[in-house]
Amino acid sequence: MAESSQNDIPKSNPAASGEYDKKCIFCKIVNKEMGTELLHCDEEISCFKDIRPAAPHHYLVVPNKHVGNCKSLTKEHVPLVKQMVELGKDMLEKNNITNLSDVRFGFHWPPFCSVTHLHLHVLAPVSQMGYMSRLIYKLNSYWFITADQLIEMLNSKEETN
Ligand code: AMP
Numbered sequence: 001m002a003e004s005s006q007n008d009i010p011k012s013n014p015a016a017s018g019e020y021d022k023k024c025i026f027c028k029i030v031n032k033e034m035g036t037e038l039l040h041c042d043e044e045i046s047c048f049k050d051i052r053p054a055a056p057h058h059y060l061v062v063p064n065k066h067v068g069n070c071k072s073l074t075k076e077h078v079p080l081v082k083q084m085v086e087l088g089k090d091m092l093e094k095n096n097i098t099n100l101s102d103v104r105f106g107f108h109w110p111p112f113c114s115v116t117h118l119h120l121h122v123l124a125p126v127s128q129m130g131y132m133s134r135l136i137y138k139l140n141s142y143w144f145i146t147a148d149q150l151i152e153m154l155n156s157k158e159e160t161n
């Protein structure tokens, strides 16, 4: 996967393309207005550390363009979600997390998300997460959906034109 350092200019500038929400903190982060270190930035997606980590490794993977929360997605977004998951796995691998049975990839379901810009939580190791964090990122809850569940749900939706 193509990578760039924080100082490289993203090839597709969300502000320039008009797909930038000036009130959105994640649009600002991707556009390098916040001073947040981008651990990865390519044409489509970026990754940075969550400011309030719920696990020793807690990354957020976001599309560079302002895409709304997971409830607003359609089947056409499946490749994007898969790309986000792959980047999450790459980030963990780079940080020597190889036991993929002890990781969690997912999204808070509205209204339980605090930022509207689509973001994948990448958490590891789950076995080292505290009680509250496990609750906040709980499997099979009505507030958290895993990336696999989201992909399955989107695939079962009708195509949109
Ligand atoms: P959610 O509650 O699922 O919408 O997740 C939003 C996440 O964004 C939370 O885990 C926050 O800790 C994280 N967050 C909010 N502001 C920032 C920021 N400036 N930099 C990094 N992470 C942030």
Ligand code: ZN
Pocket: 020, 021, 024, 025, 026, 027, 028, 065, 066, 067, 117
């Ligand atoms: Zn945004």
